[in-house]
Amino acid sequence: MIKARGLARTFTTKRGAVEAVRGVDLDVAPGEIVGFLGPNGAGKSTTLRMLTTLLRPTAGTASVAGHDLRADPAGVRRRIGYVAQGGGTDPGVPVGEELDLQARLYGVRDAPGRIAELCARLELEGLERRAPGTLSGGQRRRLDIALGLVHRPALVFLDEPTTGLDPQSRGNLWEHIRRLRGQDGSTVFLTTHYLDEADALCDRILIIDHGRIVAAGTPAELKRRVSGDVITLALGHGGADKARAALEVLPEVREVALTGDDVRLSVRDGDRALTPLIRALDAAGVELTALSLARPTLDDVFLTVTGRSLRDAA
Structure with missing residues (x-):
């Protein structure tokens, strides 16, 4: 057209x-x-x-x-x-x-x-x-x-x-x-x-x-292309280091960050990444107490490719 x-x-x-x-x-x-x-x-x-x-x-x-x-x-x-x-x-x-x-x-x-x-x-x-x-x-x-x-x-x-x-x-x-x-x-x-x-x-x-x-x-x-998805894992006490070692080798994971007993992951596709993440934690003997998946917004995309928020640019 x-x-x-x-x-x-x-x-x-x-x-x-x-x-x-x-x-x-x-x-x-x-x-x-x-x-x-x-x-x-x-x-x-x-x-x-x-x-x-x-x-x-x-x-x-x-x-x-x-x-x-x-x-x-x-x-x-x-x-x-x-x-x-x-x-x-x-x-x-x-x-x-x-x-x-x-x-x-x-x-x-x-x-x-x-x-x-x-x-x-x-x-x-x-x-x-x-x-x-x-x-x-x-x-x-x-x-x-x-x-x-x-x-x-x-x-x-x-x-x-x-x-x-x-x-x-x-x-x-x-x-x-x-x-x-x-x-x-x-x-x-x-x-x-x-x-x-x-x-x-x-x-x-x-x-x-x-x-x-x-x-x-x-x-x-x-x-997905610009920002990826973010998964936050709440773990049992002392499990963060073991979780990072188990997760950072997975191909789905782009980045791993630790905050206390929480692990924040940047992944390519959150829906598909969940199952291998849980399996890796289970194999490493890490207790998972909570999990959340957050998707990027279009404003995240806009900010990444233009350096400005569309809300600010409007």
Whole structure:
């Protein structure tokens, strides 16, 4: 659905050339929900603007929704939906009129039926005569998504869709985003500063920093690859040294640290490592009194690959 190679954008300023994006390669398959993360100034917004035809690349090639980004930007626009972070509604124009105008601009033949369908799906029924300025934050965001979907795009770009929403509205919107793929078969390209959102929604995550993709994979792959899992063992008195000697030779174990009678292990795959760890302790005659497994978070991954916490970078 998206294939970009060497995508780059340089801006000319009074101080000289600024390379905002420095040769981005990315692939998004049909039906995927892909998260695009990056600190401020990393090139995330510039990349998104290029992929949605709002900014012409300085270099590189890209195919978006089956159309060449440079040679056929109008074809790209016909096939994508774009929901901007700030929304695109007039606060004084009724919801129904906003949707009707968008449908007519895209030449949607069954506009009334399509609008009714979207209002039902996105819980906007009964609000058609209301002005967006009178709606709640969650209702306005669902209206933004409806406007991006009215022409049945194969690919939907969502730019921080839940920013500013309360937890209940965020959770509600997550369900609507999942249904874009489940009901419509749409591909979703999502930018967000909420790590729990990326973890919950995305099949794969791309992290950009300094204009380049610095990490890519499923949330689970990124956590294992960058941070590993942490297992903490509480042992009987005097068993820590014997446990370290028994465990540090295991191939699953990356690092062993002692804190009193507790042993903290960094392992490649916590689920698979548990059985050999317990067997090794039993063979060494070490009493195990408690065990806990902690998985790294996406913020751990982000901190490792960019040197910054995404929460701090937001």
